[in-house]
Amino acid sequence: ETGVTQTPRHLVMGMTNKKSLKCEQHLGHNAMYWYKQSAKKPLELMFVYSLEERVENNSVPSRFSPECPNSSHLFLHLHTLQPEDSALYLCASSQGGGAGNTIYFGEGSWLTVV
Amino acid sequence: GEDVEQSLFLSVREGDSSVINCTYTDSSSTYLYWYKQEPGAGLQLLTYIFSNMDMKQDQRLTVLLNKKDKHLSLRIADTQTGDSAIYFCAESSRIDAGNMLTFGGGTRLMVKP
Numbered sequence: 682e683t684g685v686t687q688t689p690r691h692l693v694m695g696m697t698n699k700k701s702l703k704c705e706q707h708l709g710h711n712a713m714y715w716y717k718q719s720a721k722k723p724l725e726l727m728f729v730y731s732l733e734e735r736v737e738n739n740s741v742p743s744r745f746s747p748e749c750p751n752s753s754h755l756f757l758h759l760h761t762l763q764p765e766d767s768a769l770y771l772c773a774s775s776q777g778g779g780a781g782n783t784i785y786f787g788e789g790s791w792l793t794v795v
Numbered sequence: 796g797e798d799v800e801q802s803l804f805l806s807v808r809e810g811d812s813s814v815i816n817c818t819y820t821d822s823s824s825t826y827l828y829w830y831k832q833e834p835g836a837g838l839q840l841l842t843y844i845f846s847n848m849d850m851k852q853d854q855r856l857t858v859l860l861n862k863k864d865k866h867l868s869l870r871i872a873d874t875q876t877g878d879s880a881i882y883f884c885a886e887s888s889r890i891d892a893g894n895m896l897t898f899g900g901g902t903r904l905m906v907k908p
Contacts, residue, residue, distance in 0.1 A: 687837075712894065723799070724838075724883065724898035737895060771837055775894045784894055786830070788837040 684708040685787035687772050693793045694762065702757040702790045704772030712736075712775045713755040714784065715747060719768035727770075730755060762794045801884055801899035808907050813871040815902045817884030820865060824886040827860060828896065829869045832881045841869070841882075871904075879906045 685706045694700050706713060715727040729737035730749040744766070746758040755772055772787040798820045807813045819827070825846050830838040844851045844858045844867075851858045857870040871878055881903050885896040 723900045724885075724896075726895055726897075729895060773838075783826075783828075783840060783843060784896055785840060786838040 685772055685774055685785055687770075687787040687790050689790060690788065691791045691793075693795060694759065695795055696762060696764070698762075699758070699760040701759065702770055702772075702792070704755040704757075704787060706753055706755075706772075706774040706785075708774055708776070708785060710774035710776045710785075711752050713749060713752070714773040714775075715745075715755065715757050716771040716773060716786075717768050718771060718789070724771070728757075759792070762792075764794050767793045799884055799886055799897050799899035801882075801902045803900070804903050804905070806905045806907065807874050809874060809876055811874055813869075813874045813878070813904055813906075815869045815871075815882050815884075815904065817867040817869075817899055818865055819867065819884070819886045819897075819899075821886055821897070822865065826887045827858075827867050828885040828887070829856075829858065830883040830885060830898075832883065832901070834880075838883065874904075874906050876906045876908060879904055 688703045712731040714729050717725045717727050726739055727741045728747040733749050744761050748756040769789045769791055771789045773784045775784045800818045826843055828843040829841040831841050832838050842853050842856050842858055844860050855872045859868045881901040883901045884899040887894050887896050
C-alpha cells in the first residue's frame with residue numbers, strides 16, 4: 682500500500698470511446714502527477730498539478746485531458762485515443778517544500794487501445 | 796533536454812552483490828532517486844540522495860554519488876531472488892511546489908538461484 686490508489690487497474694477501450702482514469706492519494710500531499718510508461722520510452726511526465734493548479738504540461742496531445750478537483754484526487758480523461766497510447770499510466774503525488782519532495786507512485790493503470 | 800542513462804540488463808547470482816549504474820547530464824539536479832518496479836506493478840521508491848551527499852546506506856542498499864562525473868550507483872548487498880525487478884534511476888528538477896522527475900530507461904536485474 683503506497684498511499685496512492687489508481688482505478689481501474691486495467692482498461693481496454695476502443696478508439697472512439699471516452700473513459701477516465703482515477704487517482705486518489707491519502708498522504709496529505711499537495712502535488713499530483715500523471716506519468717506514462719510505454720515499452721519503448723523512458724517514463725514520461727505528462728501533467729503536474731500543484732495546489733490543484735496545472736503547473737506543467739509537456740505538450741501532451743489534447744486527447745488526454747487532466748482534471749484535479751482537489752488536492753487528493755486526480756483524473757485523466759481519455760477520448761479518441763490511438764493504439765500507440767496503450768501504456769501503463771502512473772499517478773504520483775508529493776509534498777512541496779519537504780525534504781527531497783519525494784514522489785510516491787500508485788500501482789498504475791494498464792491501458793490498451795484497440 | 797536532460798538525460799538519464801542506465802544499462803539495460805544485469806544478471807547476478809543469489810548472495811552476490813549487485814551494482815546498478817546511472818549517469819545523468821543535468822548539473823543542477825538536486826535529488827537523485829532509485830525506484831524499483833516489479834512485474835505488473837507501479838514504482839516503489841527505494842531510496843534517494845541529496846546532491847550534496849556522496850553516499851547513503853540503508854540496510855542492504857548503498858547509494859554512491861559522484862557529482863563531478865554525474866554518476867550514481869545503487870549497490871544491493873546479498874542479492875536475493877526477490878530483488879529481481881527493473882530499477883529506475885531518476886533525477887529531479889523542482890518546479891514550484893511540485894517535483895519533476897527525469898527517469899532513465901531502467902535496468903532489469905535478474906537474480907539466479
